[in-house]
Amino acid sequence: MIQIEHVSKWYGDxxxxxxxxxxxxxxxxxxxxxxxxxxxxxxxKCVNGLEPFQEGTISVNETSVGDAGTNLPQLRSxxxxxxxxxxxxxxxxxxxxxxLGQVKVLNRGDDEATDRxxxxxxxxxxxDQADKHPAQLSGGQQQRVAIARALAMDPIAMLFDEPTSAxxxxxxxxxxxxxxELAQEGMTMMVVTHEMGFARKVADRVIFMDEGRIExxxxxxDFFGTPRGERAQLFLSKILQH
Amino acid sequence: MSGGFDWNVIFKHIPFLWEGMQVTFLLxxxxxxxGILGGTLLALCRLSKFSSLAWFGGSYVNFFRSMPLILVIxxxxxxxxxxxxxxxxxxxxxxxxxxxxxxxxxxxxxxxGISSIGxxxxxxxxxxxxxxxxxxxxIVLPQAFRNMVPILLTQGIILFQDTSLVYVVGLKDFLVxxxxxxxxxxxxIEMYSTVAFVYFVLCLLGSLGVRRLQxxxxx
Numbered sequence: 001m002i003q004i005e006h007v008s009k010w011y012g013d014x015x016x017x018x019x020x021x022x023x024x025x026x027x028x029x030x031x032x033x034x035x036x037x038x039x040x041x042x043x044x045k046c047v048n049g050l051e052p053f054q055e056g057t058i059s060v061n062e063t064s065v066g067d068a069g070t071n072l073p074q075l076r077s078x079x080x081x082x083x084x085x086x087x088x089x090x091x092x093x094x095x096x097x098x099x100l101g102q103v104k105v106l107n108r109g110d111d112e113a114t115d116r117x118x119x120x121x122x123x124x125x126x127x128d129q130a131d132k133h134p135a136q137l138s139g140g141q142q143q144r145v146a147i148a149r150a151l152a153m154d155p156i157a158m159l160f161d162e163p164t165s166a167x168x169x170x171x172x173x174x175x176x177x178x179x180x181e182l183a184q185e186g187m188t189m190m191v192v193t194h195e196m197g198f199a200r201k202v203a204d205r206v207i208f209m210d211e212g213r214i215e216x217x218x219x220x221x222d223f224f225g226t227p228r229g230e231r232a233q234l235f236l237s238k239i240l241q242h
Numbered sequence: 243m244s245g246g247f248d249w250n251v252i253f254k255h256i257p258f259l260w261e262g263m264q265v266t267f268l269l270x271x272x273x274x275x276x277g278i279l280g281g282t283l284l285a286l287c288r289l290s291k292f293s294s295l296a297w298f299g300g301s302y303v304n305f306f307r308s309m310p311l312i313l314v315i316x317x318x319x320x321x322x323x324x325x326x327x328x329x330x331x332x333x334x335x336x337x338x339x340x341x342x343x344x345x346x347x348x349x350x351x352x353x354x355g356i357s358s359i360g361x362x363x364x365x366x367x368x369x370x371x372x373x374x375x376x377x378x379x380x381i382v383l384p385q386a387f388r389n390m391v392p393i394l395l396t397q398g399i400i401l402f403q404d405t406s407l408v409y410v411v412g413l414k415d416f417l418v419x420x421x422x423x424x425x426x427x428x429x430x431i432e433m434y435s436t437v438a439f440v441y442f443v444l445c446l447l448g449s450l451g452v453r454r455l456q457x458x459x460x461x
Contacts, residue, residue, distance in 0.1 A: 050365050077371025087366035091385050100380060101370035153370060 001026045001157055001188050002047060007056035009042060016042050017053065018212040024157070029189045031199040034209035035235060040192045041084075043209070044159050047190065048072075048079045061156060077105045080150030084162040086142040088134035094121070094145050095130040098152045106153065113152075120148035124178050140171030147178055157188040164195055194239055200224060208232040251429045252436050255419075262419030263440075269337060269415065270402045276341030277401070278394065281348025286378070288353050299349065306346035312407050315339045319411045332413040344401055351393050355386035392456045399448045403441065416440070 002024040009017040017039050024030045032040045045051040046058055049065045049072045058065040063075055088097050095117050102113035121127045124144035126137075134142055143163055150158060160179065164172045176198050183189055183202035193199070199206055199220065206223040208216035208231075216223060216232045223232075252259070287299030306314070318339035323329045359382050367377035387394075406417040414422075417437055424433035 045365075048369060050368060073368070073371045073373045076369055079369075081366075081369040083362060083366060083369075085362055087362045089363070089366070089381055089385075091388060101372065104376055104380065105371040149370065 001028075001061055002190065003057070003059045004043070004047070005057050007043070007046060007053050007058060009039075009046065009051065009053040009055075016212050017046070020056070020209075020212075020214050022207055022214060022217050024188060024190050026188055027186045028204045029183045029187075029191065029202050030205045030207060031203040032190065032192045032207045032209060033194060033196075033199070033235070033239075034215075037211075038209040039212040040207075040209045041161050044161050044190055044192050047159055048076045048081055050076075050081075073105070077101065077153050078156050080147075080153060080155035080158040082143065082146050082150055082158070082160045082163045084166050086134070086139070086146045086166070088142055088145055088149070090134050093131050093133055094126070094137070097134065097145060098149045101149065102152050116152055117148070120151050121145070123151075124148050125174075138171060139167045140174045143167065143171075143175045144178055147175070147182075151182075157190070158182065160189065160191040160193065162192050162194075164193065196224075196236075196240060208235065210235070247432055248429060249432055251423065251427050251432055255423045258423065259416065259419050262414055262416040265333070265414060266402070266405050266416040269333070269340065269405045269408070270398070272337055273340035273344055273401055273405070274398045276337070277344030277348045277397075278352070280341060280345030281350075281352050282383070284345055284349035285352040285356055288349065289356060303346045303349050306343050309343070311343055311404060312410060314343050315407055315410060318342075332408070332411045336408050336411060336413055340401070340405070344397070347397060348394070351390060351397060352386065355390040356382060358389055359385050392452050395448065395452045395455065399445050399452075402448070403445065406441075 004020055004022050007017055007020045008015070020039075020043055022030070032044065034040050042051055046053045047060065047065065049070075053066060056066075060075060060079060064070055065072075065075065088094075089100070092100070095114065098117035098120060099110075099113040102108040102116060103110065108116070118127060118130065121130055124147060126141055126144055126148070129137060129141065129145075134145065137145065147163075163179070164175050167175065172195070176195060179189075179191070179198065180202050191198070191203075203220045205217065205219055207214055208223070208229070210231045215229050218228065222228070224236075284299045284302055287295040288303070290296050290299070315336060319332065319335045322335045322338055363381055363385070364377060367381040372380065405415060408415050409418045409421070412418070420433045420437045424430045
């Protein structure tokens with residue numbers, strides 16, 4: 001479903017992505033990990049065109065992301081994205097956060113959008129928070145709303161950019177639980193995270209990135225089981241210690 | 243009575259002074275409205291990824307910010323009738339001058355306001371499929387204006403005071419009507435003191451209002 005082929009990206013002189021190629025099949029859950037600054041967030045943001053790239057091609061459901069003629073807003077509306085810092089819209093209520101895209105992008109009627117929002121809020125366990133503003137919610141709650149906001153667009157795939165790394169430890173699981181459920185329902189997911197527990201539980205494949213390069217691209221069993229590159233070993237030993 | 247003060251002159255001429263005040267208010271209100279609209283468009287130009295638009299916005303702002311306001315008022319007083327080929331009256335020429343001049347200042351305020359909205363919000367708006375216009379309209383500008391309310395109002399208070407410059411083209415605003423009365427009845431001290439007092443009170447009220455809003459919107 002997502003094809004990434006020979007993608008390179010520069011910020012000025014800084015070569016942030018180096019010839020990255022991988023793919024995510026329908027229903028597959030791919031975890032992307034690696035040290036900070038390795039380009040994993042940049043790579044995932046290239047998938048829905050939030051970040052432009054200079055070389056290579058990315059296509060989602062046969063639509064080329066980098067193509068000048070591609071209707072990016074339309075493409076993005078089909079790909080859900082969850083950010084590290086939640087990025088809920090602070091000036092409108094939780095319910096309106098989930099409704100906005102449905103009404104303005106999908107042209108759903110107000111009643112339909114409200115109903116769908118409530119169903120999704122219930123699903124993430126926040127139906128009683130609909131009328132609050134984002135700032136009144138905890139980080140974990142905000143991130144669950146953000147997931148509901150993305151799901152409201154009926155996405156064909158979901159991108160997660162370090163969804164739990166801005167959360168207090170006691171809130172991480174409430175967000176991961178929602179993500180695990182999604183994965184088990186067959187959602188196609190690309191997840192940048194250091195949560196190896198999540199990877200072990202639901203990932204089909206794990207990608208390890210370092211200095212802009214995809215160093216490992218292996219099935220979960222191979223990644224955690226058999227010997228692999230030195231850098232990946234070092235990285236794993238560091239984050240699995242605690 | 244010569245030599246003594248006669249404050250009655252004010253009350254006698256309240257209807258006339260009120261006419262002038264209405265001109266002042268109307269001009270201030272319309273110029274703020276036009277200035278914010280124009281300033282928003284200019285700010286979007288300046289922040290645009292299209293270099294020609296950014297260049298236009300930047301040049302516009304730099305041009306008007308290096309002109310004395312009084313010169314702009316004069317200029318449009320003579321220029322607008324020439325361009326249109328018919329007289330438009332001092333009110334409209336002054337309104338155009340103020341709107342275009344203030345747009346440059348509002349542009350810079352609004353540009354700063356838009357820039358204060360983090361890139362994350364813009365990306366989140368894009369990520370749910372909003373177009374550039376939609377993300378500006380529903381996400382960025384509502385938040386930016388909320389942050390900007392105090393400084394926009396402060397600029398409005400400055401504009402309110404600046405409207406008194408219209409006396410150079412003979413538009414009868416509050417100051418000019420007071421001036422007419424002052425000279426005709428030879429009550430200069432009384433009238434000018436009154437004008438000063440009224441401006442002071444109105445601006446003070448404005449500032450207090452700004453402070454209240456600041457507290458209300460403080461995050």
